[in-house]
Amino acid sequence: MLNFLGSFAGPVAQGIIWGIMAIGVYITFRILDVADLTVDGSMATGGVTLVVLVTGGMHVALALLIAFLVGCAAGLVTGVFHTKFGIPAILAGILTQLILYSVNLRITTQRSNVPLSVDKYHILISLRNLTNAIIVSAIFAAVIIAVMYWFFGTELGHSLRATGCNQNMARANGINTDNNKIIGLVISNGLVALSGALLAQYQGFADINMGRGAIVIGLAAVIIGEVLLGKVFKNFALKLLAAVIGGIIYYIVISLVLKAGLNANDLKMFSALVVAVFLGIPYWQRKLAEKRSAKEDKANA
Amino acid sequence: MLKVNNIYKTFNKGTVNEKKALNGVSLELNEGDFVTIIGGNGAGKSTLLNSICGVFTVDRGTVVIDGVDVTKLPEHKRAKYLGRVFQDPMMGTAADMWIEENMSLAFRRGKPRGLKWAITNKERAAYREMLSHLGLGLEDRLSSKVGLLSGGQRQALTLLMAVMQKPKLLLLDEHTAALDPKTAETVLTLSDKFIKDEGLTAMMITHNMNDAIAHGNKLIMMHEGRIIYSAEGQEKKSLTVDDLLKKFADISGNALANDRMLLSN
Ligand SMILES: Nc1ncnc2c1ncn2[C@@H]1O[C@H](COP(=O)(O)OP(=O)(O)OP(=O)(O)O)[C@@H](O)[C@H]1O
Ligand SMILES: [Mg+2]
Numbered sequence: 001m002l003n004f005l006g007s008f009a010g011p012v013a014q015g016i017i018w019g020i021m022a023i024g025v026y027i028t029f030r031i032l033d034v035a036d037l038t039v040d041g042s043m044a045t046g047g048v049t050l051v052v053l054v055t056g057g058m059h060v061a062l063a064l065l066i067a068f069l070v071g072c073a074a075g076l077v078t079g080v081f082h083t084k085f086g087i088p089a090i091l092a093g094i095l096t097q098l099i100l101y102s103v104n105l106r107i108t109t110q111r112s113n114v115p116l117s118v119d120k121y122h123i124l125i126s127l128r129n130l131t132n133a134i135i136v137s138a139i140f141a142a143v144i145i146a147v148m149y150w151f152f153g154t155e156l157g158h159s160l161r162a163t164g165c166n167q168n169m170a171r172a173n174g175i176n177t178d179n180n181k182i183i184g185l186v187i188s189n190g191l192v193a194l195s196g197a198l199l200a201q202y203q204g205f206a207d208i209n210m211g212r213g214a215i216v217i218g219l220a221a222v223i224i225g226e227v228l229l230g231k232v233f234k235n236f237a238l239k240l241l242a243a244v245i246g247g248i249i250y251y252i253v254i255s256l257v258l259k260a261g262l263n264a265n266d267l268k269m270f271s272a273l274v275v276a277v278f279l280g281i282p283y284w285q286r287k288l289a290e291k292r293s294a295k296e297d298k299a300n301a
Numbered sequence: 302m303l304k305v306n307n308i309y310k311t312f313n314k315g316t317v318n319e320k321k322a323l324n325g326v327s328l329e330l331n332e333g334d335f336v337t338i339i340g341g342n343g344a345g346k347s348t349l350l351n352s353i354c355g356v357f358t359v360d361r362g363t364v365v366i367d368g369v370d371v372t373k374l375p376e377h378k379r380a381k382y383l384g385r386v387f388q389d390p391m392m393g394t395a396a397d398m399w400i401e402e403n404m405s406l407a408f409r410r411g412k413p414r415g416l417k418w419a420i421t422n423k424e425r426a427a428y429r430e431m432l433s434h435l436g437l438g439l440e441d442r443l444s445s446k447v448g449l450l451s452g453g454q455r456q457a458l459t460l461l462m463a464v465m466q467k468p469k470l471l472l473l474d475e476h477t478a479a480l481d482p483k484t485a486e487t488v489l490t491l492s493d494k495f496i497k498d499e500g501l502t503a504m505m506i507t508h509n510m511n512d513a514i515a516h517g518n519k520l521i522m523m524h525e526g527r528i529i530y531s532a533e534g535q536e537k538k539s540l541t542v543d544d545l546l547k548k549f550a551d552i553s554g555n556a557l558a559n560d561r562m563l564l565s566n
Contacts, residue, residue: 155405155414158398162406165395172354172393173462174380174410 009130011251016137017198018217018251019244020144022225024191025218026243031152032164032184034082037093039192039218041100042074043211046193047200048107051116060123064197071193072186074100079182089181104208112208116200123201133202140198141244144191149237151187160184192218213268216275221247223278302502303330303470308352308362310345310526322348323359324526330470330504330519335496337513338506339545340523341557346506347388349523350472353504355379367469381411384463384501386456386476386492393459396448400439400458403447404428407462431461435491453484457491464495471496471503478508489516510542524553 021043028036046067053063074096081092108114118126125133151157162170163180170177192214200206225239225246233242254271258264310323322345330336338346352359353366355376363372366382387393394403405420405428425443432440435457439450447455456476463471473492477485493516496503507513513520520537522530522545529552532540549557 151416153419154416155409155419156416158402158406158419159414161398161402162395165397166392168387168392169395170406171376172380172383172385173406174377174412175406175414176375176377 008252008255009134010127011255012248013125013127013130013133013137013202014199015221015248015251016134016141016244017195017202017247019221019247020137020141020198021192021195021214022218022221022243022247023141023144023148023240024188024195025215026222026240027148027184027188027191029219029222030164031161032181032188034089034164034181034185035093035215036075036078036185036188037090037215038074038078038096038100038185038189039093040211040214041097041104042071042189042192043196043199043214044104044206044208045074045100045107045211046071046196047206047210048104048114048208049193050197051114051200051206052107054116054121054123055114060121060201064124064194067197068190068194071196072190074193075185075187075189076182078189079185082185083178083181101208108206108208113205114207115205118201118204125198125201126204127202137198137202140194144194145237145240145244148240152236156183213271216268216271217247217250220250220271220275220278223275224249227278227281302332302334302367303328303353304363304365305329305349305353306363306365308349308359308364310348310352310357310359314360321526323352325362326523326526326528327362328521328528330502332502333500334519335501335503335505335517336519336521337517338504338521338523339508339510339513344523345526346523347474348526350474350504350506353379353470353472354383354385382469384410384466384468384471386459386463386471386473388475388478390452390455390459390479393462394447394455397446399444400432400447400450401425401428401443403458404431404462404465407465410466431465432458435461451484453480453488456480456484456488460488460491460495464499464501467499467501469502471501473503473505475506475508510545514540514542514545522549524549529553 021039025039028034049067049070050063053066054060077099078092078096081087081095082089085092087095116123118128125136127133152161159170159175160180160183162173162175163177167177196211199210222243223246225242228249229242229245233239254267257270258267262270305326305328307325307327308323309325312318312320312322326345326349338349340346351357353364355371355374359372363370365371366379371379371382385393395406401420405424408424429440429443437454437457439454439458447458450458460476476492477488480488489512492505495501503517505516514537518537519533520531520540521528530548546557
């Protein structure tokens, strides 16, 4: 039994780290109501930034902070593209993602992969010590949830929620919706980069491609969390926690299907299809309800 | 209080969809004036209100609110002067947020929003008190999502939100048009009460000619982006629906057509 549980320690640690990324996705996708594809780039940016800084001799805490800030900058670029250049949010994110591909290669001085040995450098987590990795990443997730809970309870945080919910209403009440979208994208990508920086430590390297498809994993975590826990988790902090739990469940499921023999290269397709189906479910439910009420109207007529 | 000087607005300029929505509109309101606005479909009534709100910038002319030229200010910066209720009950509130959260957003209209807690307990008590005056039982539902309210309840809440931070100008764009007659009456009575009690300056677009005559101290009629008739004081009080229809036909050369128009009730 213990052995069985132990085999899940890796997926749990990974799930928490990706859960932090999912909190970032939650902020854009659920609160601001924009699908931000910047994250595929900023995840890797966070990873390579941390590795290059730590291997360059910087303290890991400072390197994490800088990785976070570089992610924030990436969000700022997308936000400016979207609000000041009038580019649709999805395209703005794709443009920044492409920019980040070049930027990330600059950061690594054109290497596609940069190693970070846990033996040589003092870092916070590693897959060589899973208990520690789980505890440390859980602390990170808890602190981030607490800070986000506070922020979205403030006047500014409320105005961000209003911006995502109803822009007309927000502007009629004096809210600068453009600025708010930028703020949301900045925070979101900062968190995503922080998650990338933790992931790089965990796996012992950062890779130019480590963020490819990240948006899908983030969405999967958010949606799994909502489907499984949405009914009981009403409080905002719990909703964020649900996204982290969603990330853990996602990685447990992935590890199971890999054990069951799914080709690792088919994994991305598998994840994308899972997300497509879960995004489809509420839509189908609505359609079905409409059909039913139409039938009832006919019957009553 | 409000000076609209000769404003013009053309949508989709230079395309086949070019539409002159405002064709030189001027209007002056004194403090405490309440003007009702009527006119056919596409006359430019909403465009006039939207120009005042800054939903878009006008091509020519100026808008001055309480001595401040707001012509170039973006919508969110003008909001501090304006309370607004829209035709669509969905438009004036944030559906996924609670009643008290919506109210706290409106309470801070025109004020900087920082990192202070969004709602204080003192405010909450004040909101409950304000809601109880609506007479809709909303005071016990502070933490209900606004999306769960009926159209009439949402519209009454939007109205309250528009006036809780006293606006220089209250703008009502067919705000009862989407409601059933009884609810429409309730919301209209509430609007009147707020305007009277607070001494607000207000503009109300309506498709109901009787309402246009019965409410406010001024009336304007719009057609093809212009104000073609205006009345105030005794002249307005003695107007009848027939007078208005005749005036419209005389000046515009056709019958007044508005698919939501109610000629009598
Ligand atoms: N954003 C816009 N883009 C293009 N055309 C517009 C826009 N807003 C209004 N129009 C056009 O401008 C004209 C005036 O519209 P407006 O909404 O002001 O009319 P209205 O008097 O409010 O009519 P109604 O009684 O139907 O609400 C119409 O022909 C309308 O189609
Ligand atoms: Mg209109």
